[in-house]
Amino acid sequence: MKLTFNAEDERFRDEIAQWLETNLQGEFAKLKFRGGPGDEHMFSEERKRWEQRLAEGGWTCIGWPEAWGGRNASIEQQVIFAEEYARAGAPGRVGHIGEGLTGPTILAFGTDEQKARYLPGILNGTEFWCQGYSEPSAGSDLANVRTRAVQNAETGKWEITGQKIWTSLAHESEWCFVLARTESGSVAHRGLGFFLVAMDQPGVDIRPIEQMTGTSEFNEVFFDDAIAADLIGEPGQGWHIAMTLLGFERGVSTLGQQMQFQNELNELIRLARSNGAARNPNIRQRLAEAHTGLRLMRYNAMRMLSDTEDAGSESSALVYKLHWSSWHRNLGALAMDVLGPEAEMLESAPYNLTRMQSLFLFTRADTIYGGTNQIQRNIIAERGLGMPKEAKGR
Amino acid sequence: MDFTFTEDQLAFKEAISRFLKTEVPPEVLRDICDTEEGSTSELRQKMAEQGLAALSVPENQGGLGMDDTAWSLLTQELGYYAIPDSMADTAYVASGLLTALPEGTQQREQLLEMIAEGSIRIAVVHGVNPLVVDLHLADKALVEHEGEVHLVSREQFDCERNTSIDSSRRVSRLNFSASSASKIAGADDGSGVWAETLNRGALAVAGKSLGLAQRMLDLSVDYAIQRKQFGKPIGSFQAVKHKLADVVGGIETAKPTLYRAAYALANGDARADLYVSHAKLACCQAAMVAARHGIQVHGAMGYTWEADLQMFMKRAWALQASWGTAEFHRQRVADDILADGVAIGPQYTFEG
Ligand SMILES: Cc1cc2nc3c(=O)[nH]c(=O)nc-3n(C[C@H](O)[C@H](O)[C@H](O)COP(=O)(O)OP(=O)(O)OC[C@H]3O[C@@H](n4cnc5c(N)ncnc54)[C@H](O)[C@@H]3O)c2cc1C
Numbered sequence: 001m002k003l004t005f006n007a008e009d010e011r012f013r014d015e016i017a018q019w020l021e022t023n024l025q026g027e028f029a030k031l032k033f034r035g036g037p038g039d040e041h042m043f044s045e046e047r048k049r050w051e052q053r054l055a056e057g058g059w060t061c062i063g064w065p066e067a068w069g070g071r072n073a074s075i076e077q078q079v080i081f082a083e084e085y086a087r088a089g090a091p092g093r094v095g096h097i098g099e100g101l102t103g104p105t106i107l108a109f110g111t112d113e114q115k116a117r118y119l120p121g122i123l124n125g126t127e128f129w130c131q132g133y134s135e136p137s138a139g140s141d142l143a144n145v146r147t148r149a150v151q152n153a154e155t156g157k158w159e160i161t162g163q164k165i166w167t168s169l170a171h172e173s174e175w176c177f178v179l180a181r182t183e184s185g186s187v188a189h190r191g192l193g194f195f196l197v198a199m200d201q202p203g204v205d206i207r208p209i210e211q212m213t214g215t216s217e218f219n220e221v222f223f224d225d226a227i228a229a230d231l232i233g234e235p236g237q238g239w240h241i242a243m244t245l246l247g248f249e250r251g252v253s254t255l256g257q258q259m260q261f262q263n264e265l266n267e268l269i270r271l272a273r274s275n276g277a278a279r280n281p282n283i284r285q286r287l288a289e290a291h292t293g294l295r296l297m298r299y300n301a302m303r304m305l306s307d308t309e310d311a312g313s314e315s316s317a318l319v320y321k322l323h324w325s326s327w328h329r330n331l332g333a334l335a336m337d338v339l340g341p342e343a344e345m346l347e348s349a350p351y352n353l354t355r356m357q358s359l360f361l362f363t364r365a366d367t368i369y370g371g372t373n374q375i376q377r378n379i380i381a382e383r384g385l386g387m388p389k390e391a392k393g394r
Numbered sequence: 395m396d397f398t399f400t401e402d403q404l405a406f407k408e409a410i411s412r413f414l415k416t417e418v419p420p421e422v423l424r425d426i427c428d429t430e431e432g433s434t435s436e437l438r439q440k441m442a443e444q445g446l447a448a449l450s451v452p453e454n455q456g457g458l459g460m461d462d463t464a465w466s467l468l469t470q471e472l473g474y475y476a477i478p479d480s481m482a483d484t485a486y487v488a489s490g491l492l493t494a495l496p497e498g499t500q501q502r503e504q505l506l507e508m509i510a511e512g513s514i515r516i517a518v519v520h521g522v523n524p525l526v527v528d529l530h531l532a533d534k535a536l537v538e539h540e541g542e543v544h545l546v547s548r549e550q551f552d553c554e555r556n557t558s559i560d561s562s563r564r565v566s567r568l569n570f571s572a573s574s575a576s577k578i579a580g581a582d583d584g585s586g587v588w589a590e591t592l593n594r595g596a597l598a599v600a601g602k603s604l605g606l607a608q609r610m611l612d613l614s615v616d617y618a619i620q621r622k623q624f625g626k627p628i629g630s631f632q633a634v635k636h637k638l639a640d641v642v643g644g645i646e647t648a649k650p651t652l653y654r655a656a657y658a659l660a661n662g663d664a665r666a667d668l669y670v671s672h673a674k675l676a677c678c679q680a681a682m683v684a685a686r687h688g689i690q691v692h693g694a695m696g697y698t699w700e701a702d703l704q705m706f707m708k709r710a711w712a713l714q715a716s717w718g719t720a721e722f723h724r725q726r727v728a729d730d731i732l733a734d735g736v737a738i739g740p741q742y743t744f745e746g
Binding site for chain 1: 523524525556557558559560561563565622623624625626628630631633634682686689690693694696697698699700701704707708711712714715716719720721724
């Protein structure tokens with residue numbers, strides 16, 4: 001175990017802190033603490049420009065290999081980056097799907113040609129990505145995707161037809177990675193492919209879905225003979241690639257997320273002290289519990305990221321999503337209880353939520369996306385504990 | 395103790411339930427959300443015609459003279475259909491307050507008659523409940539001020555409007571200056587009346603929350619039966635079944651606390667605060683659990699504006715802190731059971 005930073009790490013910390021202070025100014029000043037969970041719809045243009053500014057400073061994709069424009073930053077440095085980014089209140093990353101999911105997937109499975117084509121757009125903050133996994137009948141049962149990919153005999157191009165749903169930020173994205181069936185008649189996780197599809201083409205239709213927050217962060221996406229620019233890996237390898245990608249979701253990006261959680265908790269503590277709720281013994285205890293839950297999450301993440309021989313680290317990865325999602329959901333409920341009767345008051349008409357309301361409503365979804373709590377528990381029991389699989393109907 | 399309701403009470407509840415089911419389907423709720431004023435006067439009028447307005451007004455003033463136990467059934471119906479109207483505030487809470495004031499109190503009989511006719515909206519304003527539903531539509535407000543009861547007309551108070559996370563609710567704060575002219579009862583009469591009124595307000599919220607919990611449960615059960623994943627209805631997975639079993643557990647165990655509290659209020663029980671707080675805690679908790687598990691069972695669909703579930707969840711969330719937060723009510727329970735000289739011992743265990 002190693003929880004310390006060396007002198008070089010500390011220099012790195014000064015450098016990023018300094019850079020953020022200098023650059024979160026002018027047109028970007030208003031982005032402070034914005035664009036986080038529940039606030040993704042805000043300032044999307046400005047936040048895209050912010051991505052480009054980050055890129056100019058060399059602060060996107062810092063964990064990527066230097067050969068592809070990254071800094072090959074160590075885990076410690078990535079932790080530091082996440083900490084300083086959150087401390088500065090720098091805005092929610094529009095580029096997180098590309099940087100955290102698409103990039104690592106292409107690095108792992110793509111050809112050099114594909115890397116050269118897709119990585120620079122992510123690195124430079126000029127091309128944004130969305131995730132085309134879920135379908136109306138493929139939610140928890142992701143392997144039930146029905147979207148078809150057919151290779152055109154003349155052009156050799158793959159053509160995609162089908163419907164995706166709940167696609168976050170599709171309307172803000174240049175690209176979507178799409179899980180589609182390459183082998184007609186195949187079932188479950190066999191016969192799938194992992195495709196990269198440009199959103200701006202006639203065969204793609206994006207329709208926003210209104211969320212209970214009154215905003216639309218996710219969409220339905222209809223593909224009608226849309227042309228895929230690329231297939232990653234081989235036909236039939238899609239499931240393996242898709243699952244590997246989900247593993248990246250649990251990587252270093254979670255540390256950045258934790259810093260955001262810490263900001264939220266700090267804000268809540270400030271509120272509780274100012275409105276007197278912190279005098280209530282029950283609220284005090286719940287705040288203390290929130291604090292210990294978050295620290296626990298941090299140690300757990302550090303342990304997962306440590307280069308360790310500890311056999312427990314795999315289980316610690318399996319329990320991670322369940323833990324943070326439940327913690328965050330409870331934090332949202334605590335926020336409402338700290339506010340008391342005023343919790344229901346909106347910021348303004350017609351339906352502009354306060355930050356705490358956004359937090360509360362958004363955290364209702366944390367236990368659903370990225371694998372529901374029930375599915376997480378099934379995975380922990382089946383994969384982690386080797387228990388028999390639950391009977392399936394197909 | 396006997397938990398059976400009279401045939402009259404049950405028949406009345408059935409009639410109201412049928413009426414609300416046809417009059418206020420979810421589409422109508424959505425329409426109400428989009429209006430400026432919120433609840434409509436047509437709906438209010440129709441509810442009055444069904445006898446809701448007159449329910450607990452004394453027979454002398456043209457009412458039906460039913461008590462809190464009847465309201466413990468009806469508030470559940472109002473909750474089940476998420477009726478945004480503040481009918482219970484006038485017909486139950488305000489009517490109870492006026493009835494409890496000494497006969498001959500200024501305007502008492504006249505206001506009760508108007509409540510029974512369904513021709514007046516009276517808001518009740520108390521420190522524990524600073525955000526008042528439909529205050530902007532109220533003809534009059536009964537206001538707590540240092541234990542006194544003040545009666546103010548719409549033109550005498552200022553209404554600071556707010557929008558709620560539940561778009562069908564219209565909540566406001568009241569600004570007014572108390573004067574001897576607005577006072578209709580002093581603190582000597584007022585204090586006891588306000589204690590009872592606070593309990594009615596809280597009990598109405600408890601009943602509505604329980605009704606909402608039942609509605610969220612019904613929606614979730616339907617969804618779990620229809621929605622298929624892995625080639626099976628999701629309701630066939632134990633993880634889903636057990637969540638919904640916990641919801642029904644919460645509802646069924648909360649129900650008798652509601653009835654116990656209503657009985658205590660109706661019979662002037664000295665420990666009414668204890669029973670009411672218990673009911674408020676248990677019923678709101680049942681609603682919180684129903685919302686939490688309800689959205690979980692609905693998956694991403696439950697997070698949309700389109701799914702009706704969100705309207706019921708938001709109402710339940712808004713009611714959670716109305717007429718006293720959980721902390722407030724837990725404190726009241728603690729105050730009762732930890733009081734000096736409280737009766738403890740086997741002979742008291744099952745008393746009350
Ligand atoms: C805010 C938000 C953003 C999202 N963004 C994206 C995105 O960008 N891209 C994308 O592809 N998807 C996205 N999703 C979709 C998300 O991945 C799915 O919602 C999730 O996988 C669950 O699927 P479902 O909603 O269809 O629920 P269902 O699978 O229908 O589940 C309903 C309920 O049944 C339970 N259940 C299902 N199967 C089992 C089982 N075998 N055992 C026990 N319980 C079970 C579930 O736990 C849940 O409680 C997003 C969702 C949300 C809420």
